[in-house]
Amino acid sequence: MSQGIGVISGVTINCAVKCRSKPFRKGGKGKTVNVSFGDKKLKEPLWQCAQHCGACCKLEKGPSFATPEEIFDNPDDIQLYKSLVGADGWCINYDKINRKCSIYDERPYFCRVEQDVFQSLYGISKKKFNKEACSFCNDTIKAIYGADSEELDRFNKAVRS
Numbered sequence: 001m002s003q004g005i006g007v008i009s010g011v012t013i014n015c016a017v018k019c020r021s022k023p024f025r026k027g028g029k030g031k032t033v034n035v036s037f038g039d040k041k042l043k044e045p046l047w048q049c050a051q052h053c054g055a056c057c058k059l060e061k062g063p064s065f066a067t068p069e070e071i072f073d074n075p076d077d078i079q080l081y082k083s084l085v086g087a088d089g090w091c092i093n094y095d096k097i098n099r100k101c102s103i104y105d106e107r108p109y110f111c112r113v114e115q116d117v118f119q120s121l122y123g124i125s126k127k128k129f130n131k132e133a134c135s136f137c138n139d140t141i142k143a144i145y146g147a148d149s150e151e152l153d154r155f156n157k158a159v160r161s
Helices: 075-083 114-124 124-143 150-159
Strands: 002-008 011-017 024-026 033-036
Touching: 114 124, 124 150
Parallel strands: none
Antiparallel strands: 002 011, 024 033
16 A cells, blocks of 8 residues: 555645556466456546545645645645635635535646646656546545535446446
8 A cells, every 4th residue: 555645636645555456366377367246346546526526625624634835846836726725724725515626627726637747746657547536535534524425426337447
């Protein structure tokens, strides 16, 4: 299990990485063989946003999460991030009624869950992007809404569909 510090749509998190991937076993002559449980093979998760969640828009989540100073090298990024935090800890651009970002198309780069952002901010390779993004979102959703939340169920279904 590896450790990661991350930002998902402006949320900083420090989490253990543990996304489930396809099970496998060694076949004859060193070949890798997919193993399934029953008639269903487990799909490797493919990161995608679970619409109307917003867990990533909760910018202040407490001491177990990394601070902007721990994430960003550029003081302008730190200042911008802090300027987005409302009095309740949620992003000032998050519409809580509709559960959407009001500046989605113009949101800062660090609010984007993209391979290049993960590479530049966290040194996460493109090869590991899906696994890391899934883990970061999973942990953030659990922290904000709980492990038995509808939001976590929707996210898990979305990344495995």
